[in-house]
Amino acid sequence: MIDRNTEQIILDAARQIFIIKGMDGARMQEIADLAGINKALLHYYFRTKEKLFNTIFNQSFGDFFSRITILMNSDNDLLLKISKFIEAYMDIMLKNPFLPRFIITEINRNPQVVVDKFNSIGAEIIHKNIKLLERQIKDEVQKGTIKYIDSKQLISSIIGLCLFPFLAEPLLKMLLFEGDQAKYDRYLKDRKKVVEQIILDALKP
Amino acid sequence: MIDRNTEQIILDAARQIFIIKGMDGARMQEIADLAGINKALLHYYFRTKEKLFNTIFNQSFGDFFSRITILMNSDNDLLLKISKFIEAYMDIMLKNPFLPRFIITEINRNPQVVVDKFNSIGAEIIHKNIKLLERQIKDEVQKGTIKYIDSKQLISSIIGLCLFPFLAEPLLKMLLFEGDQAKYDRYLKDRKKVVEQIILDALKP
DNA sequence: GTCTATACACTGATAGAC
DNA sequence: GTCTATCAGTGTATAGAC
Numbered sequence: 001m002i003d004r005n006t007e008q009i010i011l012d013a014a015r016q017i018f019i020i021k022g023m024d025g026a027r028m029q030e031i032a033d034l035a036g037i038n039k040a041l042l043h044y045y046f047r048t049k050e051k052l053f054n055t056i057f058n059q060s061f062g063d064f065f066s067r068i069t070i071l072m073n074s075d076n077d078l079l080l081k082i083s084k085f086i087e088a089y090m091d092i093m094l095k096n097p098f099l100p101r102f103i104i105t106e107i108n109r110n111p112q113v114v115v116d117k118f119n120s121i122g123a124e125i126i127h128k129n130i131k132l133l134e135r136q137i138k139d140e141v142q143k144g145t146i147k148y149i150d151s152k153q154l155i156s157s158i159i160g161l162c163l164f165p166f167l168a169e170p171l172l173k174m175l176l177f178e179g180d181q182a183k184y185d186r187y188l189k190d191r192k193k194v195v196e197q198i199i200l201d202a203l204k205p
Numbered sequence: 206m207i208d209r210n211t212e213q214i215i216l217d218a219a220r221q222i223f224i225i226k227g228m229d230g231a232r233m234q235e236i237a238d239l240a241g242i243n244k245a246l247l248h249y250y251f252r253t254k255e256k257l258f259n260t261i262f263n264q265s266f267g268d269f270f271s272r273i274t275i276l277m278n279s280d281n282d283l284l285l286k287i288s289k290f291i292e293a294y295m296d297i298m299l300k301n302p303f304l305p306r307f308i309i310t311e312i313n314r315n316p317q318v319v320v321d322k323f324n325s326i327g328a329e330i331i332h333k334n335i336k337l338l339e340r341q342i343k344d345e346v347q348k349g350t351i352k353y354i355d356s357k358q359l360i361s362s363i364i365g366l367c368l369f370p371f372l373a374e375p376l377l378k379m380l381l382f383e384g385d386q387a388k389y390d391r392y393l394k395d396r397k398k399v400v401e402q403i404i405l406d407a408l409k410p
Numbered sequence: 411g412t413c414t415a416t417a418c419a420c421t422g423a424t425a426g427a428c
Numbered sequence: 429g430t431c432t433a434t435c436a437g438t439g440t441a442t443a444g445a446c
Binding site (some may be wrong): 023098104109118130150152153155157159160163164168171175176177187202 | 226227229230306307308310312313314316320323332335355357358360361362364365366368369370376379380381382384392399404406407409
């Protein structure tokens with residue numbers, strides 16, 4: 001009925017196109033060309049462009065969040081947990097540098113759909129983990145182990161520091177590195193330690 | 206020849222649509238409807254969709270950078286300059302919350318065009334200001350007034366901390382605030398001081 | 411300057427042969 | 429499962445009347 005190999009080839013091609021051009025900008029013809037097949041076969045496997053897109057988006061989005069959840073699940077000491085989170089998070093992004101922009105772009109196009117997908121993928125477990133992390137932060141603040149900072153501000157700062165270089169890559173590369181890719185890669189590589197340092201300084205009592 | 210009033214109405218409508226839906230997702234019909242005119246008139250004023258889009262994008266992009274340039278031009282002491290920058294930058298974004306996502310989305314679609322536009326808008330003056338700021342950072346590091354940090358890492362961290370809440374708004378609102386807009390507005394309002402605190406802590410020798 | 415009507419191109423989707 | 433050919437819908441753009 002379905003050739004898993006062909007299906008995978010289509011998904012790989014679709015992912016590349018959708019991630020760069022987004023749902024609206026992507027063309028079925030482009031995807032077919034990249035996959036080395038014709039349009040009709042795309043529809044044979046996925047019926048509509050929207051279904052194909054949703055498959056890609058759900059994969060990426062689900063992957064994105066499940067990895068984060070795993071990261072948060074460790075029951076380490078807070079500072080160690082944060083350090084490990086930053087390191088692992090940056091590693092994931094280095095392997096999927098277009099993912100953040102893809103998700104943000106799609107959010108821009110249709111925020112509601114993203115919220116719905118998030119809920120269908122497993123909002124509860126993620127919420128639970130975030131609440132847990134927030135509680136941990138508040139406890140440490142209470143104990144005086146770390147300086148006062150609002151837990152939501154801290155979490156968004158960590159993620160923002162990690163993601164921004166990927167979200168704004170072309171701009172930063174142009175503004176700071178005169179378009180030099182090698183220098184930008186070096187910057188990305190160094191980023192882990194910098195983010196860790198900034199966050200730890202911010203928490204030092 | 207051209208009714209400046211009608212032109213402005215069209216631009217306002219086009220901006221709203223393009224900023225949310227992007228170049229590919231926007232429809233001329235939608236823009237015409239929002240402007241209260243018909244499609245033909247859009248073409249009378251701007252000939253093509255692409256020209257209309259470029260007008261909007263260049264305005265937004267140019268505005269975005271010229272404001273930043275002005276901010277950087279003050280010859281204050283570094284720490285004061287950074288504090289003032291964060292404050293003014295956040296104020297600009299609070300007034301144009303969709304701007305960062307609009308620019309990132311367009312970058313994703315066509316990075317080269319963005320680079321070209323950047324160069325045509327006035328890359329030299331911006332580069333000059335960035336180099337100046339980098340020099341200032343390096344000098345202060347040298348003098349020991351601030352702790353060592355790579356100047357490019359510092360600059361991107363400041364901007365990232367400011368912009369991320371706007372870039373990822375729907376996600377953050379959902380993940381951290383259960384979709385509560387009022388809470389999110391409060392978070393944004395507090396953000397200035399948090400970013401300032403984080404950066405100043407990172408620079409404390 | 412502004413409208414209605416329409417031309418023209420493109421793209422998603424399907425029919426049907428192999 | 430895979431292809432070629434084709435349809436139907438949509439969207440940009442223009443022609444021409446007022």
